[in-house]
Amino acid sequence: MSVALLTEYVSPQVLNEVSKLDKEKQEKLINLFLSQxxxxxxxxxxxxxxxxYAYLxxxxxxxxxxxxxxxxxxxxLIDLFRVSGLTVQENDQIxxxxxxVV
Structure with missing residues (x-):
């Protein structure tokens, strides 16, 4: 699997960190991430x-x-505009x- 699968879910900083991992660890991480x-x-x-907030x-x-x-x-009203970024932050933490673990 490619790190490109993560682009719509996580920040560029996290993509950079994941791309530094070896291919085997990247594949494990991506599979686990896609389930969570x-x-x-x-x-x-x-x-x-x-x-x-409950979902996150x-x-x-x-x-x-x-x-x-x-x-x-x-x-x-403010959260209607912020929720996309909050989701990316939560995915970064995941x-x-x-x-x-990997």
Whole structure:
């Protein structure tokens, strides 16, 4: 498998780190990542109803978001634009966790 499969899910810095691994480790990492990755489209869809923090497993923010009604809808509006970047950040963290295992 090619590192190019990761381009739509992770940041360029992470792609650079993965490309430094040998081919066998890259293949293992990519297979594991593809089974655990977070989908931007799903995260954006869930953000409309305020469930994106739960999907991204940020439980403290999820509870706070719910209690404040999406930050009195101001936080909700801002997150509609931020959720794609939040998803990339979560995917970056997934790759780094997997790199320590592989």
């Amino acid at each position: 990755k977070k989908n931007k489209g799903l995260a954006i869809g869930l953000s409309v109803v305020g469930l994106h 497993q940020k439980w403290g923010l999820f509870v706070l978001y719910g209690i404040t009604g999406g930050g009195f809808l101001i936080w909700w 790759v780094y966790r997997l790199m320590s």
